[in-house]
Amino acid sequence: MIFVTVGTHEQQFNRLLATVDNLKAQGVLKDEVVMQTGFSTYEPKHCQWQALFPYQEMQSLIQKARIVITHGGPSSFMQVLKAGKIPVVVPRLACYREHVNDHQLAFARAVQARYQNLLLVEAMPELAPVLANYETQVADLSTLVVGNNQRFNQKFEKLVWRLMEGEVR
Template sequence: MIFVTVGTHEQPFNRLVKAVDELKRDGVITEEVIMQTGFSTYEPKYCQWSKLFPYQQMIKNVEEAHIVITHGGPASFIMPLHIGKTPIVVPRQHQFEEHVNDHQVEFARNVAERMGTIIPVEDISKLGEIITNYGEIVAGMGHGMTSNNKKFCDDLENIVDGIIK
């Protein structure tokens, strides 16, 4: 199963929701997809979805997922990391009116560069290829997240502090 979450930000993230729905429609994604669509206005036709899930259901979805795809909000991709997953992170972009600025893009780039624990996707046209090659990509990352949570959290806190200052 693939679990997708766009968080609870009030601007729609139709670009990601629609892209995943189309990948499912086109057979690029063959497994079940469950999406949390938030305030997106696009309603998936080929995937199971709900605007919001209770937090315990979110945890269950992440635990059961083969792949987790999130927006670039730290809380949305830190949870999968704590559970031992390597999330695909598609940051919301200001140019598409998905957020007020590009802080998610900058944050995802920083985490990917400094930590190497997420798979950032800024160009949505590459999402299908990344999903198809997910296993190889994760195997090549060698980040050992499941045995290094404290160091990751400390390093991530330093990154966040550095961005905020």
């Protein structure tokens, strides 16, 4: 199964939904496709879809999916990584009125360059080849999520221990 999520941002992401729906209609995608369409106005004709899913159901769909296609919202693609999968990230772009600016593209590029743990699709014609070669492309990628929260907590814990021992005044 392929799961597509566009998040809960109030602007549409019709471009991604229509592209995946068309790939399914053309037989390019053989897998069952389930979409979370958010506030988009496009209604898929060849894929199962729902505007929003409860959190637990989203987690279940991510776990069940062979491939997860997500917008460039960090929370969305980090959930996929935490589930041990490499996300296909398609950032929303301002020129299509999908977001207020192109921060999703900038952030996804930065994560891709630094951690190399996502497949970034910057233009819709790239999506079909990425999906067709998904297993090959992700074979050597790591789903390791290195977060600043963990580093912060480790430093904070050391500071607390030093305070308790009277080393810091």
